[in-house]
Every structure is written in structure tokens, then in C-alpha cells.
Amino acid sequence: MTERSGPGADRLDPGLAAIMSERRHLINLAYRMLGSLADAEDVVQETYTRWYAMSPEQQEAIESPGAWLTRVASRICLDLLGSARARRERYVGEWIPEPVPDRTEWVGGLAPSGAAGDPADPADRVTLDESISMAFLVVLDSMTPAERVAFVLHDVFRYPFAEVAHIVGRTPAACRQLASSARRRLRAAQAPAAPSARRAGLVREFKQAWEAKDIEALISLLDPQAVAIADGGGRASALEPLEGGEPIARALVELAARAPDLVFLERTVNGQPGLVLQQDGVVGTVLAFDVAGDRITRVWAVRNPEKLRPWTT
Numbered sequence: 001m002t003e004r005s006g007p008g009a010d011r012l013d014p015g016l017a018a019i020m021s022e023r024r025h026l027i028n029l030a031y032r033m034l035g036s037l038a039d040a041e042d043v044v045q046e047t048y049t050r051w052y053a054m055s056p057e058q059q060e061a062i063e064s065p066g067a068w069l070t071r072v073a074s075r076i077c078l079d080l081l082g083s084a085r086a087r088r089e090r091y092v093g094e095w096i097p098e099p100v101p102d103r104t105e106w107v108g109g110l111a112p113s114g115a116a117g118d119p120a121d122p123a124d125r126v127t128l129d130e131s132i133s134m135a136f137l138v139v140l141d142s143m144t145p146a147e148r149v150a151f152v153l154h155d156v157f158r159y160p161f162a163e164v165a166h167i168v169g170r171t172p173a174a175c176r177q178l179a180s181s182a183r184r185r186l187r188a189a190q191a192p193a194a195p196s197a198r199r200a201g202l203v204r205e206f207k208q209a210w211e212a213k214d215i216e217a218l219i220s221l222l223d224p225q226a227v228a229i230a231d232g233g234g235r236a237s238a239l240e241p242l243e244g245g246e247p248i249a250r251a252l253v254e255l256a257a258r259a260p261d262l263v264f265l266e267r268t269v270n271g272q273p274g275l276v277l278q279q280d281g282v283v284g285t286v287l288a289f290d291v292a293g294d295r296i297t298r299v300w301a302v303r304n305p306e307k308l309r310p311w312t313t
Helices: 014-020 023-034 037-052 056-060 065-090 134-140 145-156 161-168 172-189 196-211 215-221 245-258 305-312
Strands: 222-231 263-269 272-279 282-292 295-302
Touching: 014 065, 023 037, 023 065, 023 134, 023 145, 037 065, 037 305, 065 145, 065 161, 134 145, 134 172, 134 282, 134 295, 145 161, 145 172, 161 172, 196 215, 196 245, 196 263, 196 272, 196 282, 196 295, 215 222, 215 245, 222 245, 263 282, 282 305
Parallel strands: 222 295
Antiparallel strands: 263 272, 272 282, 282 295
């Protein structure tokens, strides 16, 4: 698919350029399905491998290469999700989705290749920004593989149920039910979203109180029923899950006392205000938060260095 004649010999032909332009969309899709950027990159690599394994004649016979790539990537994700339970059983400690920095991987709201979402239930749709938050990904992780794939494809990326059915291997009606079940899970787990400015303010106050080792201030910022979970993956130390604002506050102050050179940085984590902890210029922890009203209700601390790769490169 690459032409090597004339002054444009080093340029990719339009067909190959179109294929490669799908990469960001595929990464976005696979990350939301798997909760791991590393796994998403592997899925996309395998998808392209399968494309290039076809002959030029087979490639040219595909009416919409973008749709083909999406179908293949989604099916690979579905297979991986099916084996995720066994992999999680071997995982050391708590598992938290891999955090991603900034908003650099966002894409537009509509699916590519001309796919248009089902016009029904537009109020149930979520934006790409919402679908990247740590709270959202944690709920996605509680879904069945078919629920997760159907929900992400339809409600997030706006694929019609007829196309989702072709990918998942079920009827459009069954896929509609899968997406509906996924929405119920989200509604049951999610509190009303706090305004962005308030979320940022709470995280900043939390950072300042932590730096000052002010237990009372931390307790006032944490919900009495707050939960803190750390993911070290057996590769970094991680506290056991903690429940209650006071136990969490005391553990955080103790941690800060043991590491006086700890540097606290305000950063965007999965599209939301978060914190990054550094020692000697090395990122050791990325924290994401969930907020309800004027209190922090969830703290997710990712310490597994394999999951911190996007923060160190």
C-alpha cells in the first residue's frame, strides 16, 4: 500500500494514511474497555497486525477499513475481558484502572467511519470526558464483558445497536438490554457530580492539608464513610484498603512523616483534578479522587510502576 515513485516517494499513500489515522480512536476505545493503556496499545498492535496479514486484494475488498478495525479491536477486547477474572486472581493486592495524564487522548464525540448512534435515549449517553474518569472506569470494571463492550460502543462512542450486535455476537435487542443493565450499574454507583471548580478546590485543600500534616483538616475534607484503595501490584508497597475519614487521614499523615522529601503536584488524572507524588524527581504515586457534595468520598492511589509508565515518559 506504499508507493515509491516520484518526489513523494517517502509519503504514505492515502489508504495507509487513513488506516493509521484510526489509531487514536482505537486506543481510546480499547482503553475504556480494558482500563489499561498498556493493554489497549497491545490490542491496537494486534489489530493492525491482522490488517497487514491480509493481501492487498482482501484489504481493498473491505468497504470501510475504519469500521473493520473497530470490529476487530472490540472483539479482541471482548476476549481479553473474558480472561480478565483469572488474571485479576493472580494480581497482587488491589487492582485499579491504569491512570492516564492530561486530556491528550480525547477524540471527538461521534464514532468514525460514518457510524451514527441510535437516536433513542440521548439522555443516557455519556461524553468521552465522563467516560475516562476513574470512578467511571471502576464501575465499568464491575460489568460483564458483554455489558462493558456494548455500553462503551453504544453509549460512549455512539455506535448503533445493529453494529454492536455484529461485534458482540448477539441480537440488537440483546445488546440494548446489555447497555441498559450497564446504565443501571452506573446510576447505582455514582453520586451526583460535583462542579469542576469545587472538585479542584477540594483536591487543592486536600493537598495543602496533607503537606501540612494537618489531620483535622484532612478529616474535614473526607467523607466519614470515605474509602481509600492503593494498587501496588506487588511491585511497590501499598496500604490495605481503608474506610473512614479519620483512619485515612491518619495514614496519610503518617506516610508524609516517613517521607519528608515527598513532593505533591496538582495534575489532571483521567480528566479530573488529581495529585502526583514524587520523590527525587521520580513519580511514585498517582492519586485520583471522587467527590460528592463538599467531601471526598474515594481516593485511588496507583503505585504499580508498570501502570505509571505514561507519567514517567
